[in-house]
Amino acid sequence: MDEVELKRIIWRSRRGLLELDLQLERFVNEVLPTLNAQELAVYEQILLLPDWDFLEYVNGKSVCPDPELAVMIARIAAANAGSHGAAN
Numbered sequence: 374m375d376e377v378e379l380k381r382i383i384w385r386s387r388r389g390l391l392e393l394d395l396q397l398e399r400f401v402n403e404v405l406p407t408l409n410a411q412e413l414a415v416y417e418q419i420l421l422l423p424d425w426d427f428l429e430y431v432n433g434k435s436v437c438p439d440p441e442l443a444v445m446i447a448r449i450a451a452a453n454a455g456s457h458g459a460a461n
Contacts, residue, residue: 379406382413385420393428400452415445 386401388394408416419427419442429435430446431453437443 382417382420385417388424388427390424390428393424393431396428396431396453397449398453400449404448404452412445415441418442419445419449 382405383401386397386405388397405416418439422430422442426435427446430437430443431450433450437446
């Protein structure tokens with residue numbers, strides 16, 4: 374992925390909910406640049422989800438009905454879980 378494409382996806386990762394932005398922050402900074410083309414395509418599909426649905430999936434309050442998206446959502450949640458306890 375080239376730098377322009379990465380910046381475009383990072384910009385699209387900014388959501389309308391602060392809670393969701395906070396959930397995505399570590400994933401976008403640490404994991405997103407390492408994704409392959411197929412994984413990026415899945416992530417871009419996730420960005421099409423309504424914010425509230427996306428937040429419910431990342432928080433584990435609902436289960437995403439699409440198994441492919443659910444795998445990536447689990448990676449997002451795992452990246453965020455790794456940030457707990459870190460100094461801000």
